[in-house]
Amino acid sequence: MTIIAIVGATGTGKSDFALDLAAEFDRAGRAAEVVNADAMQLYRGMDIGTAKLPPDERRGVPHHMLDVLDVTEEASAAAYQVAARAAIDDILDRDGVALLVGGSGLYVSSVIHDFRFPGTDAAIRARLEAELAEQGPGLLHARLRALDAETAASVDPQNGRRVVRALEVIELTGEPNAARLPEEPIAWRPHRVVHLRSDRTSLVERLDRRVETMWEAGLVEEARQLIPRGIERGITARKAIGYAQALAELQGRMSRGDAIAETQQLTRTYARRQVSWFKRYRDAATIDAADGSSRRAELARQAAID
Secondary structure, three states: OEEEEEEEOOOOOHHHHHHHHHHHHHHOOOOEEEEEOOHHHHEOOOOOOOOOOOHHHOOOOOEEOOOOEOOOOOOOHHHHHHHHHHHHHHHHHOOOEEEEEOOOHHHHHHHHEOOOOOOOOHHHHHHHHHHHHHHOHHHHHHHHHHHOHHHHHHOOOOOHHHHHHHHHHHHHHOOHHHHOOOOOOOEOOOOEEEEEEOOHHHHHHHHHHHHHHHHHHOHHHHHHHHOOOOHHHOOOHHHOOOHHHHHHHHOOOOOHHHHHHHHHHHHHHHHHHHHHHHOOOOOOEEEEOOOHHHHHHHHHHHHHHO
16 A cells, blocks of 8 residues: 655645656556645646646646536535545555645645544534625634634635634534644554655745746636636635636736736745645655755655555
8 A cells, every 4th residue: 555645835846756756656567646635726727827737748647636626616625535535545446556746735634644524514604704705804813813823823814715614613613623633643544745845045936937937828818718617706716826816817906917926925925834734744755856866866765665
């Protein structure tokens, strides 16, 4: 049984590393398959802004959990956990290697750790969402901070959806800690973690250029094509970094320069949160994403362990 989670901030080369690792396993006589753990890559049609690998660049390696949601559907870690684990079980049943690849920390943790998500209550959710629409996320985040300061510190104050969910869980369970992953989680299945790191200066430069490249590649046009498919009604998709700004540009609410600048700033902030999240994986093999010799050594080591 082999499950390897390949994690790290956006822009650290996780997808390429996974494909290189799949090639190493292939040389060792085992087939590896990728299971996506990037929440926004779940959406059909959201390709440029999520840096989704086109099919012809996947080197023949099967990929799972890509393009499984319409832009009008809500992505949730609870639903993802069920579907991703089913994909992994199928890979392992065929004596394959499952490579869980992505930077959405909660999604990765939901799979590799024995974490049970609290239920939902439509009435509570509707009331909190109405308060969010009326008051904005700031006041709700202040309420969350008063109830559970540790959870509040891990939730972006402007991410109204996450704030609402945390408050819903607390109200449902009566337990502030229920909205957080346990500090010492139990493994769902035996697994290994490879954490790709990059020094901040290099990463920031790479991310800023990446955003510019997305605009050059047609992100705004991609967003335009998603409008008839309902992205403006999407609970999750319309707020995705890059797409929210591209839609604002299309609607005349933001200039191109401002849209790019805001996307760059939000991407940098998101990367910082990813770095913070993955620090909790204390047993991970951590490598410098820019160090070719370290990458090659880790690829060979991972493929040789089994």
